[in-house]
Amino acid sequence: MxxxxxxxxxxxxxxxxxxxxxxxxxxxxxxxxxxxxxxxxxxxxxxxxxxxxxxxxxxxxxxxxxxxxxxxxxxxxxxxxKEIPRIIDKVQRAVDAFVKEFKTPPLIKYDPYFRVNYYLLMQEGFLDFRPEISLYIHEDGMVTHKKPDK
Structure with missing residues (x-):
């Protein structure tokens, strides 16, 4: 039964x-x-x-x-x-992998806002597309779409 x-x-x-x-x-x-x-x-x-x-x-x-x-x-x-979280997730994973390998964040040199350097991430094989929005890296290593104050 x-x-x-x-x-x-x-x-x-x-x-x-x-x-x-x-x-x-x-x-x-x-x-x-x-x-x-x-x-x-x-x-x-x-x-x-x-x-x-x-x-x-x-x-x-x-x-x-x-x-x-x-x-x-x-x-x-x-x-x-709705596309922003998908982009942030991919870029955050790429940034984390880049930092793990190179011990430094992939930033655009001399950028006062700490913008993510997509070219560098793509060149090193961590990212397979170039986002159309600017993303920034906080001091805690997290990626954000919000432009920081100077």
Missing amino acids: FMFRKRKAKKQYPSVDVSIHEVRKAVMTFSDRLAKGVFTTILIKDDNSLDYEQLAPILGGIPSKTYYMSKETFDIFEEEE
Whole structure:
């Protein structure tokens, strides 16, 4: 005889209008509640969109807008910027590999904003495309799309 477990019915959540700030707060709350050894990246789907089923209990529903998140830096973006997290992830991995090999970040020389040197990353085989946006390296080694203050 087979014993069948009853499946819990998936809770249905309403659609809610939430700002990017509210989504950021929900992601931080979710992250704070994770068990040791479980990472925030479980929230990020293959297309870099957020998995709202996991955030719905915190947000009180499923956001009506789609937000996207970088798997490397955890920056969150709106629909019109959905390509940025994918670019950041690839460039961050390339920067990390470059620094590991050369012990120095791939920066454009004499650039006061610490822009990533795509040419150098491509020349050394760490990156296979040239992004059309400028990315910058923070002092902590993280890549960002936000131009730093001088």
